[in-house]
Amino acid sequence: MNSMPEMLTWIIPALPLAAFLMLLLLMRPLKIKSNLNGYVSIAATAMSFFFSTWLLVNIVQTAETKFIPGFSWLSLEGAIDIQVGLIVDSLTAIMLVVVTLISLLVQIYSLGYMHGSKSLNRYFAFISLFTMAMLGLVMADNLLIMFMFWEIVGLCSYQLIGFWFHRPPAARAARKAFFITRIGDFGFLAAILLIFNATGTFNISEVHSLAASGVIAGTTITWACLGIFMGAMGKSAQFPLHTWLPDAMEGPTPVSALIHAATMVAAGVFLVGRMYPLFEHSEAALTTVAVIGAITALFAGTIALAMNDIKKVLAYSTISQLGFMMIALGLGSVAIAIFHLFTHAFFKALLFMGAGSVNHSTGTFDMRKMGGLARPMPWTCATFVIGSLSLAGIWPMAGFFSKEEILLSAFNNHPLLFVLAIIAAFLTALYIFRAVFMTFGGQVQSRFKPHESGKVMVIPMSLLAILAISAGYFNATGGFLKLLGDDHTHSWIYGIFGVLGHPLAWASLLIAGSGIFLAYAIYQRRWISSRKIARRFGFFYTIVFHKYWIDELYEKYLGNKLLNSGLFNLFNKFDSKVVDGTVDDVARLNLNSSKILRLVQNGNLQTYAMAFMIGVAALALMVILVN
């Protein structure tokens, strides 16, 4: 394929932006309510996908980083000159393809899922805007511009979670997502300012080379990295900023698949990957990333076991998998983290679509009300099982390859992290197959007559299922990792089958398999009653069922006690007593002094005349004395 003209790179984010503007400025005033809205944004995304693929092929062939010049965004003579350009390397190209592909499939799926729902215009407009912002985010060569796209992505997430804003839980969830990610964004912004203060530039590659040459070092880098990671924690829902993601499931399911499973939540991982040359210089920051990742992976995995809402299971699963990616980053491999991001995007989007398809048919997300859906919904069931196998890390699914890389990396570097990761992997298999058996196994309980979803929903799911199986093969000979600059090829990667020659592969397969078997025993055959287990491990079950009381902790103690009645109350008192008090005192001084002074105005003309005469006499006296 010919190499793509450089300026054409700009068209990748420009197309979804054009779709957004067209939907908002043209279709909305014309009150077009049909799927036509969707076609516009699908066409734009499809073209973006085409160009992204072209770009990726170019990058694979040339293996070089391109810097595409843009324009001067802000220029203050002698002080600051912010150039906006694009940076296109393998990392960017892969993200571009993932984002545009998932966005495209999700939008096609939405045609079926959202059919007949109101405000389709708003829905597709924000998905287009989101796609644009996400593409801009991965291509930006400038921290400030990146932060702007980062915020637009957050805005779209807020808008789409609250798509059904007339439902109070959705509006609440949207607010919560906005606030909590905002805490992380604060850290990100602080880190950007810190970096600018130390280096005088916002340009990412300049910052990288300055870090490499030691211009910024020591604690500055550590603080900058921790700030950046705080931003990543917010967006990627890492403990303790994870609470917004499960609530975000109030949004439409395709939105969950696109934003809260495949792309936006992975932006945190991408961010750390992009800024990795900084993290390299800070051992402390890397350790933090790995530890937070491991805690999150394990902790979210346990919660997923107790959830009854299928989307909540998937949400906690996403948090847990993002934790896996963070482990890989913390252990020093961007390539492995991005590889897991890549495979995860496909199978998790697939799982969400499956959940959406089930909901479309039964009208509920509660797995206790489902069951026996395998027969009436064969396609959904088959693709969901493929996604689950991939998530659980079963050979030869995509998830197996990426998860093996992470486990191996942990095994080689840090035994404790390895143990945590392997437990999390076991939990993954257990909770996802719990969901599979509760949803598709057993008897039909639903009052509805379940039916298979339409082709427009099944086809994207089938395509994703193919990718959920095959996405791992890109790295069958280590090619994917090499593309991302990870050259220390692992000795055991010898093709798809060669992997099975490694004992660790068998160990993790055994663990994932036992998780699946346990789920089968409890939820399919009911050899062991789940109630009995819940009672036996009552203490643990209660903790997990209440999600470690983190929400309660935040809302009751952090929110109400510490902030509302503590800090904010203090601020309120300061405001009313000190600030308002000063103003009031000034006013009171005027009032009181005029109370005394007004006695002079007694209304008696002769008093005034007297004062007047005394004044004149005084003036005359003055004149005489001076002369």
Place this chain on the structure above:
Amino acid sequence: MAPGLEEYLILSALLFSIGLFGAITKRSAVVILICIEIMLVAVNIALVAFSRFITPVELTGQAFAVFVIVVAAAEVAVGLAIILTLYRQRHTIDTKKVDLLKW
């Protein structure tokens, strides 16, 4: 011995002070008006005296005094009219009782 400028000015100052004292202390509006007239007369004496002793040829002071007399007549007309209206409204001309502009 004919009186000099100084004597005239002393007379004028005495008259002015008497008028001022009356204007400030008296209660009746009519008496206050009379007192103001006395003050005007005192000023007229001073004007004419200055004119007579400092510029004897030109009669500027005298002309000015005539003007003051005319204006004073007009002032009395207006002042009495106000007092009349005041009496009709409030049945008093006591200035202590017409202090509506008080706080």
